[in-house]
Amino acid sequence: MEGGGTLPETLKEERQLGHILPTSSEASSVKRSPWGFLLTGIVGGALVAVYAVATPFITPALRKICLPFVPATSKQIENVVKMLRCRRGPLVDIGSGDGRIVIAAAKEGFSAVGYELNPWLVWYSRYCAWQEGVHGSARFYISDLWKVTFSQYSNVVIFGVPQMMPQLEKKLELELEDDARVIACRFPFPHWIPDHVTGEGIDTVWVYDVSTFRGREKRP
Numbered sequence: 532m533e534g535g536g537t538l539p540e541t542l543k544e545e546r547q548l549g550h551i552l553p554t555s556s557e558a559s560s561v562k563r564s565p566w567g568f569l570l571t572g573i574v575g576g577a578l579v580a581v582y583a584v585a586t587p588f589i590t591p592a593l594r595k596i597c598l599p600f601v602p603a604t605s606k607q608i609e610n611v612v613k614m615l616r617c618r619r620g621p622l623v624d625i626g627s628g629d630g631r632i633v634i635a636a637a638k639e640g641f642s643a644v645g646y647e648l649n650p651w652l653v654w655y656s657r658y659c660a661w662q663e664g665v666h667g668s669a670r671f672y673i674s675d676l677w678k679v680t681f682s683q684y685s686n687v688v689i690f691g692v693p694q695m696m697p698q699l700e701k702k703l704e705l706e707l708e709d710d711a712r713v714i715a716c717r718f719p720f721p722h723w724i725p726d727h728v729t730g731e732g733i734d735t736v737w738v739y740d741v742s743t744f745r746g747r748e749k750r751p
């Protein structure tokens with residue numbers, strides 16, 4: 532038969548030129564595997580989850596004043612609690628982290644509140660307070676400390692960083708009542724003279740009674 536031997540040759544050429552569709556067995560190998568989609572979904576979901584969890588911990592570092600999450604040591608908490616003895620009235624921890632100061636204060640009988648920017652830490656704090664049986668007297672809010680007014684608190688605890696202390700000092704001086712007490716952990720306020728200092732090294736806490744610094748000369 533004329534041309535019988537040339538057909539396979541033609542097919543070969545056409546295939547090389549890409550003019551012929553793949554055979555069904557070739558087509559099935561081109562089909563996307565459902566495992567590929569699943570894997571893409573898992574990897575994508577994991578990346579989104581890591582991003583969502585990590586972002587609130589990283590963003591404080593990008594702010595003008597970087598106040599990272601560094602939890603108080605147990606000695607530091609002990610020193611704070613010691614400086615709260617004989618005190619009464621509501622307490623606030625400014626930047627409450629995982630809630631350990633608020634929970635310790637609530638265990639001492641204070642109605643204690645924490646303001647914290649990181650929602651994960653706030654949810655975790657609420658869970659810890661519930662676990663420790665003090666959820667009735669320990670409350671936590673997702674808030675920026677610079678947008679909260681602290682006038683209602685008689686006891687204020689702050690574990691800050693040196694860069695924020697001058698600005699916070701001014702804010703508290705304007706807002707707090709005369710009978711309030713401020714306890715600074717690890718870093719003191721720049722102008723106020725402490726009424727008490729306890730602990731040493733990283734566990735040092737400075738205590739300032741508002742009545743004392745209001746009675747003193749105004750700073751320049």
Ligand SMILES: C[S@@+](CC[C@H](N)C(=O)[O-])C[C@H]1O[C@@H](n2cnc3c(N)ncnc32)[C@H](O)[C@@H]1O
Nearest residue numbers: 598600601602603626627628647648675676690
């Ligand atoms: C040094 S940690 C202290 C945590 C806790 N007070 C303690 O003693 O364990 C400071 C906390 O302040 C939070 N923070 C940073 N900037 C803040 C802001 N603008 N408003 C509220 N909280 C903030 C951080 O997320 C961090 O948890």
